[in-house]
Amino acid sequence: MAMKLQGSAGSSGRRRGRRTNRGSGSSHMISEINVTPFVDVMLVLLIVFMVAAPMMTVGVSVELPEHKANPLPVNQEDEPLVVSVQKDGQLYINKMAIAQDELAPKLIAITNARQGKATAIVVRGDRDVDYGAVHKVLAAINLSGFRRVGLESSPLAQ
Numbered sequence: 001m002a003m004k005l006q007g008s009a010g011s012s013g014r015r016r017g018r019r020t021n022r023g024s025g026s027s028h029m030i031s032e033i034n035v036t037p038f039v040d041v042m043l044v045l046l047i048v049f050m051v052a053a054p055m056m057t058v059g060v061s062v063e064l065p066e067h068k069a070n071p072l073p074v075n076q077e078d079e080p081l082v083v084s085v086q087k088d089g090q091l092y093i094n095k096m097a098i099a100q101d102e103l104a105p106k107l108i109a110i111t112n113a114r115q116g117k118a119t120a121i122v123v124r125g126d127r128d129v130d131y132g133a134v135h136k137v138l139a140a141i142n143l144s145g146f147r148r149v150g151l152e153s154s155p156l157a158q
Contacts (some may be wrong), residue, residue: 066154080120087126089133104144120148
């Protein structure tokens with residue numbers, strides 16, 4: 001009962017075909033891409049942007065009133081000046097604290113520094129601020145000759 005086993009006669013267990021010399025100095029390219037470093041970098045960037053995004057808002061911290069209206073289109077060419085009115089009545093132009101009587105001269109000086117371009121102004125009033133304080137700001141802006149004025153608010157949470 002003799003059996004003939006295929007490949008046992010003289011092959012000494014080697015495969016037929018192409019030989020590979022791994023580790024013997026020949027150039028062998030790996031055709032797989034290791035994505036682990038890419039994923040690591042993307043996760044780090046995601047965390048950085050999640051932490052930095054809240055700090056990128058212009059101006060000072062105010063609780064804006066909520067609304068149901070659609071947002072107005074924004075012209076990206078000229079960045080508007082942001083006048084913020086905090087709950088205690090403190091005024092800011094962008095992040096610079098100012099007094100009420102300095103508002104008009106500062107706005108005019110900033111506009112002159114922008115070489116006379118028509119400047120848009122956004123008023124950010126805290127939801128708990130006295131209506132009279134916001135009215136004084138709007139009156140000072142109007143008397144200074146600015147006609148492109150908007151009030152910023154937050155969309156209504158649903």
